[in-house]
Amino acid sequence: MQTIHMCDLYGQYFTMKEEIDSAMQEVIKSTKFIKSGKVVDFEEKLAAYLNTNVITCGNGTDALQMAYMALGLKPGDEVITTPFTFVATVETAVLMGLKPVFVDVCQGTYNMDVSQLEDVITPNTKAIVPVHLFGQCANMEEIMAIAPKHNLYVIEDACQALGTDYIFKDGTKQKAGTIGDIGCNSFFPSKNLGCFGDGGAVFAKDDKLAGTIRSIANHGMKAKYQYERIGVNSRLDSIQAAILEVKLKYFDKHIQARQKAAAYYDMHLAELAWIEIPRRVEYSTHTFHQYTLKTDRRDELQAFLKTKGIPSMVYYPEVFHLQEAYKFLGYQEGDFPVSEKLVKTVLSLPMHTELDEEQLEYIVISLKEFFYNI
Numbered sequence: 001m002q003t004i005h006m007c008d009l010y011g012q013y014f015t016m017k018e019e020i021d022s023a024m025q026e027v028i029k030s031t032k033f034i035k036s037g038k039v040v041d042f043e044e045k046l047a048a049y050l051n052t053n054v055i056t057c058g059n060g061t062d063a064l065q066m067a068y069m070a071l072g073l074k075p076g077d078e079v080i081t082t083p084f085t086f087v088a089t090v091e092t093a094v095l096m097g098l099k100p101v102f103v104d105v106c107q108g109t110y111n112m113d114v115s116q117l118e119d120v121i122t123p124n125t126k127a128i129v130p131v132h133l134f135g136q137c138a139n140m141e142e143i144m145a146i147a148p149k150h151n152l153y154v155i156e157d158a159c160q161a162l163g164t165d166y167i168f169k170d171g172t173k174q175k176a177g178t179i180g181d182i183g184c185n186s187f188f189p190s191k192n193l194g195c196f197g198d199g200g201a202v203f204a205k206d207d208k209l210a211g212t213i214r215s216i217a218n219h220g221m222k223a224k225y226q227y228e229r230i231g232v233n234s235r236l237d238s239i240q241a242a243i244l245e246v247k248l249k250y251f252d253k254h255i256q257a258r259q260k261a262a263a264y265y266d267m268h269l270a271e272l273a274w275i276e277i278p279r280r281v282e283y284s285t286h287t288f289h290q291y292t293l294k295t296d297r298r299d300e301l302q303a304f305l306k307t308k309g310i311p312s313m314v315y316y317p318e319v320f321h322l323q324e325a326y327k328f329l330g331y332q333e334g335d336f337p338v339s340e341k342l343v344k345t346v347l348s349l350p351m352h353t354e355l356d357e358e359q360l361e362y363i364v365i366s367l368k369e370f371f372y373n374i
């Protein structure tokens, strides 16, 4: 059996090696490393896939920061998000002088508990920032109903959910990140659509807003050396765009491979009474950036899997409201009990596009061995 990886980027590269190598060579030969036609081509193709405007940028963290900048949020404005997420969602808000306000997550989906939103909305609240954690959407239909009642923007942190479909009650579908005012994405290597370094993108349906974001990403430039606003330098380089353009062709196939691995885990792990497999919702597909289960014996299980040569990861081992850097927000232990419990019980299993049946079988047999004590 092949070594089991948490995420097998090299194995995946091998399935597209010729195309990726030649796309990279093309960029090298052109020496247009920055802002070449490759970047434009990739943006156009991703825009067609998502049916929205796409502005590529340096990484997902920049995407979030530029979203806050583009909406003109001011120091002291409050943005509502969750304490069980990756640091970038919260960090960029604080960097912009905004005040992150948390609501807890649902224990089944790990996503924003929308029933708590209206309790924390104040006259200073300006935006709701749902994170589509692990590849499944937060309840966008509810969020999009609450936001206009209070004049709030919605910024989707879709960094883990590119390709996920949100399914509205009337049956229509929209891609994660294209429902709110702005969507943010990351092309970090292990993300659903990953490049070979850093990369990111901002999505905005509104053409004027998209133009503002494009200007912000380019030093606030309007025309050459004419600056209309304060901006940043955040761009996807041409080699990454060339790689992503190749990988986008296989993106749906790669999502299906993740879903197939998840279905295998589901089918074989559901019988284990000691674990809870990831919950699915009717309003979203799941693209399984991570396959994350819950068990009260998390640490023991992780140590056991390690002895079996099976990697696993804890996403995330800490909640933000109790982290040293975010103590100043004034939250206490017990404020978000669901998130606080999750950091002690979640475990993500190997999940990538190259997992084969032999590996999956070995992983589930090892989990059964642990719980049935055989």
Ligand SMILES: *Cc1c(COP(=O)(O)O)cnc(C)c1O
Binding pocket: 059, 060, 061, 062, 085, 086, 088, 089, 131, 157, 159, 160, 185, 186, 187, 188, 198, 199, 200
């Ligand atoms: C990865 C990630 C980001 C940041 O993306 P980078 O490209 O690493 O800057 C932001 N939010 C979430 C939820 C993420 O998973």
